[in-house]
Amino acid sequence: MANLAVVHNEWVNLDKPGGQVFFVGGGTVAYKGKGASDSNSGLNPKQAFSTIQKGLDSTITGRGDTVAILPGSITTTASLTMTKDDVTLTAAQAVGSRQYPNVTIVSTLAGSLLTIDANNVTVDSILFDDNTTSSTSAAAVIDVNSSSTGEDFSGVRILNCTLECTGSTDSDRDGITLGTDASDGALNALVEGCTIIDCGNQAILINVGSENSTIRNCKIYDVADVTTNGVKVLATSCTIEFCDILISGADGNGCIHNGVAAARMVANNNNLAAWGADTACVYVIASATQRTHNNHMTATAAGNFVNYIGDNTTPSADTGYENVFAGTSGITVFSNSTDDGS
Numbered sequence: 001m002a003n004l005a006v007v008h009n010e011w012v013n014l015d016k017p018g019g020q021v022f023f024v025g026g027g028t029v030a031y032k033g034k035g036a037s038d039s040n041s042g043l044n045p046k047q048a049f050s051t052i053q054k055g056l057d058s059t060i061t062g063r064g065d066t067v068a069i070l071p072g073s074i075t076t077t078a079s080l081t082m083t084k085d086d087v088t089l090t091a092a093q094a095v096g097s098r099q100y101p102n103v104t105i106v107s108t109l110a111g112s113l114l115t116i117d118a119n120n121v122t123v124d125s126i127l128f129d130d131n132t133t134s135s136t137s138a139a140a141v142i143d144v145n146s147s148s149t150g151e152d153f154s155g156v157r158i159l160n161c162t163l164e165c166t167g168s169t170d171s172d173r174d175g176i177t178l179g180t181d182a183s184d185g186a187l188n189a190l191v192e193g194c195t196i197i198d199c200g201n202q203a204i205l206i207n208v209g210s211e212n213s214t215i216r217n218c219k220i221y222d223v224a225d226v227t228t229n230g231v232k233v234l235a236t237s238c239t240i241e242f243c244d245i246l247i248s249g250a251d252g253n254g255c256i257h258n259g260v261a262a263a264r265m266v267a268n269n270n271n272l273a274a275w276g277a278d279t280a281c282v283y284v285i286a287s288a289t290q291r292t293h294n295n296h297m298t299a300t301a302a303g304n305f306v307n308y309i310g311d312n313t314t315p316s317a318d319t320g321y322e323n324v325f326a327g328t329s330g331i332t333v334f335s336n337s338t339d340d341g342s
Contacts, residue, residue: 002088002090002091002124003094004066004092011023011044013064013088016064016065016088019066019086019088020058020060021043021066022055022059023043023049024036024048024050024052025070025072025074026048026069026072027071027073027074034047036050036070037049038050042054042055042058051074052076052089053078056080056081056082056087056089061086061087062084064088065087066088067087067089068091068092069089069126071091071102071103072104073105074103075105075107076106076109076113077109079112079113080105080113080115081114081115081117082114082121082123085118085119085120086118087118087121088123089114090122090126091103091126093125094125094160097160097192098160098218098219099160100127100162101126101162103127104127105127105128106131107129107132108132110135110139111139112142112177113130113141113142116142116156117146118156119153119154119155120154120155120156122157122158123142123158123159124161125159125161126161127162127163128141129167130164130165130167135168135172138174138177139172139174140173140174140177141163141173141174141175141176142163142177144158144179144186144210145210148180149184151183152183152185152186154187155189157191158176158189159190159192159193160192160194162194162195162197163194163203165198165200166224169200171200172200172201175202175204176194176203177205178191178204178206178210179206179210180208180209181207185207185208185210186207186210189206191215191218192214192216195218196219198221198222199220200226201228201229202229202231203220203230204231204232205229206231206235207234207235208234209235210235213235213238213239214240215231216240216241216242217241219244220244220246220255222246225276227247229247230243230257231243231255232257232259233258233263234260236262236264236265237264238266239265239266239267240265240267241266241269242269243270245272245273247274247275247279248276253279253283255274255282256270256272256281256283258288259288260288261285261288262287263288263290264290265288265291267282268292268293271296272297273297273298273299274298274304274305276300277304279299279304280307281295281299284306284309288308288316290317290318291316291317292306292319293319294319295320296321297323298323298324299322305320305322306318
């Protein structure tokens, strides 16, 4: 999380002391009649900008600048874009893992709410209140490396954010998308300490070309029976660890979906709950590879733990602690992988 302090009468992010800090109002009550305005300097809380994009546009690429949003709620009517390297977008009062932020960005946009096309960008401690009714194809609340950039971006971190999608009614809406294709990847990305509730499609999508990405200590809950997958992996050498994921839709997908051949995916120390009758804890396509261990899984049926859809033609190994939940008392099962639910 960002570590803001006053040093020699100037605001500094102690984690990036060479960068400039810009403040955004966030709905904070005006100080002595001076309200937030994009005509302000933005250099201290009493001279805050009124829009997030003004703060982002004021940064200099590669310097380690920070845009800090003061407590409150901001409604945005245009997609936010981050196109400069080594910039941090954060709440001025950062929170810890899975804690509820005191900064909210509200949106009804059909396109992505926040697009990141840069290296070493950090987004920290912000609540994204997504209320779209008709999402643009492939749009996400947070989209890392939008289509046709023609280059990979690396080192993006999304930390301690909350995505509330209960107000969204579009079934195509993704939560966080990392990368677009083999030429537009989000390499070595990290999503950590985040909470995603009732995303309409993929809560987190690690797309083709986004190798070596990590999902850690996140809470993904499908309360309204709308989420297709908790974490869908279409890139190689990715890790999902220490997450709590509950998916309740009867849609044949899962808490974790391993969807690429020779994936070399690692999933460990997760709590996975396949609530729907046709939903699996770990859903694996043919020829996908993985190592899963020490995952605690509950499912409606034994075939819903680790489900290989077709013959697993390359080596994988699954070891976990599992329990079937049905109309009768639970049945303890150990390491019971299945082929297409059989």
